[in-house]
Amino acid sequence: MSLFLRTAEEAISIFYQAAEANTQTAAQDGNIVKLDQRNAKDVLLTGDLHGNEINYSGIIQKAALDQNPERHLVFQEICHGGPQFLEGGCRSHRLLTEVAGMKVRYPNRVHHIMSNHELAELTQYPIQKNRQLLNAAFSAGMRHDYGPFAKDVRTAMLYYLETCPLAVKISDHVFFSHSIPDQLDDNGRFFDETIFYRALDPGSDLIRNGSVYRLVWGRDYRQENADRFAQTINAEILICGHDPCLEGFKFPNSRQAVIDCSSNHPHCMLIPTADRLTQWNYRTYVTPVPIPEN
Numbered sequence: 081m082s083l084f085l086r087t088a089e090e091a092i093s094i095f096y097q098a099a100e101a102n103t104q105t106a107a108q109d110g111n112i113v114k115l116d117q118r119n120a121k122d123v124l125l126t127g128d129l130h131g132n133e134i135n136y137s138g139i140i141q142k143a144a145l146d147q148n149p150e151r152h153l154v155f156q157e158i159c160h161g162g163p164q165f166l167e168g169g170c171r172s173h174r175l176l177t178e179v180a181g182m183k184v185r186y187p188n189r190v191h192h193i194m195s196n197h198e199l200a201e202l203t204q205y206p207i208q209k210n211r212q213l214l215n216a217a218f219s220a221g222m223r224h225d226y227g228p229f230a231k232d233v234r235t236a237m238l239y240y241l242e243t244c245p246l247a248v249k250i251s252d253h254v255f256f257s258h259s260i261p262d263q264l265d266d267n268g269r270f271f272d273e274t275i276f277y278r279a280l281d282p283g284s285d286l287i288r289n290g291s292v293y294r295l296v297w298g299r300d301y302r303q304e305n306a307d308r309f310a311q312t313i314n315a316e317i318l319i320c321g322h323d324p325c326l327e328g329f330k331f332p333n334s335r336q337a338v339i340d341c342s343s344n345h346p347h348c349m350l351i352p353t354a355d356r357l358t359q360w361n362y363r364t365y366v367t368p369v370p371i372p373e374n
Contacts, residue, residue, distance in 0.1 A: 084133060084174035088229035091177045095236035098180035101187035102243035110277035111246040113154075113191050115353060120189075121150035122352045123248070125256050126369075127328070127339035128195070128321040129155070131162020131172030135346040136179075138369040142348065145186055153186070154248050155179050156258050156321045157195035160207065160214040161342065169220030173237070180240055194244045195258035195321065196296040202241045203286050246276060246295060247313075251353050254362075255315035259322040260336075261291070262300030264308040269294075273312050299323065301332035310335055317357045319349060329366045334359045341369060 086094065107113050107120075115123055124143050129136055143153045158176045165171060176198075182190045200207050200215060207214045222230040247257040261271045272291040285292045299322070306318055318336040325340035328347030332338060339347050346369035351357065357365065 084171075084178045085225065086174070086177055088226040088233050091226070091233045092229075092236040094177055094181045094184060095233070095240040098183040099236075099240040099243045101183050102192075102240070102245070104187065105191070105245075106188050108245060111280070112276050113245050113248045115152055115248060116251045117353045120152045120353050121148070122350055123152045123154065123250055125154050125248070125319055125339065125349045125351065126156065127325075127341040127346065127348065128157035129162075129175065130157060130160055130197070130342040131170055131175050132342050132346075133162060133175055134371060135341045135369060136175055137372045138346060139341065139348065140182075141372060142350075142369055145189060152189045152191065153182070154256060155182075155190070155192045157197055157342075158192070159197040159201055160209075160218055164217070165221060165224050167224070168217070169222075169224050170214075170217045171221045171225070173218060173222050173233075174225070176237065191248060192244050193248060193256070193258060194241070194246050194292065194296060196293075198241050198244065199286060199293065199296055202238055203282070205288070246292065249313075249315065250351055251356075252314075253316040254319060254351060254357050255310070255313050255317070256319045258296045259298045259320050260300070260306065260309045260318060261294040262298040262305065264300075264305050264312070271295075271312070276313070296322070301336065303333040306333045306336045316359070317362045328368065331363055335362075337362060337366060339366065344371075346371070 107115055126139050158179050159172050162172045179192055226233050249255050263269050275285055275291045284290050320338050323338050328345035329339050347366050348369050349365045350367055351365055
């Protein structure tokens with residue numbers, strides 16, 4: 081039995097408590113969590129997990145939140161992937177519940193930003209990979225664990241996902257979001273940066289080509305695009321996930337890092353809030369995640 085398996089009643093309670101914690105996060109301003117020397121000593125930013133329970137355990141080990149009471153930990157992209165049930169379905173919902181449980185345990189120090197696979201669950205937007213519909217596998221996994229109560233757990237899960245922030249900003253110059261919008265230099269494709277500070281409209285912001293959708297689905301790594309987004313949100317360094325990285329990280333342009341925690345070489349970034357990251361030193365903050373022995 082997986083360490084992360086919860087009863088339906090436990091999962092429902094965790095998701096609703098985590099949603100409440102999201103809405104009450106002290107450092108949150110609109111849809112951005114803002115961290116600096118006044119409320120954090122350092123911040124551990126993690127990459128996509130996609131249900132990887134082993135790498136998650138390594139992240140928890142590296143974060144050591146109880147031993148580092150002024151550290152914040154930020155997650156992204158938990159859904160879709162990881163161990164599969166023999167009869168079909170993935171069990172990444174268990175890891176999502178675990179991350180929500182961390183938010184409950186450390187309500188002001190653990191954060192989970194919106195990513196495209198969580199948004200796909202929230203909006204029922206189909207994602208297919210290797211001829212498998214990931215949403216269907218996710219739902220099958222929930223039915224496997226919760227049977228007739230799967231619908232109730234899903235309702236609580238979606239309520240939680242609705243409250244997840246879009247980004248974390250560190251010391252006013254490092255911006256952490258799942259991705260960045262593409263083609264920002266195309267005047268015909270409007271990106272509404274007010275999504276970071278106002279209530280979101282599911283009928284326009286979350287749908288295909290809406291501004292939240294573009295934020296979490298973009299794969300435009302051109303220097304010009306990164307520069308334009310950095311100017312838009314007034315930041316120097318952009319840190320994202322979204323793209324698989326065999327080595328656990330990559331630097332597609334002079335101001336952007338992509339980190340990945342779903343591979344065999346998971347990496348993260350540990351950023352002291354007192355440090356000033358620049359385009360000349362930000363790469364040195366990438367660090368490996370320890371992989372616990374089975």
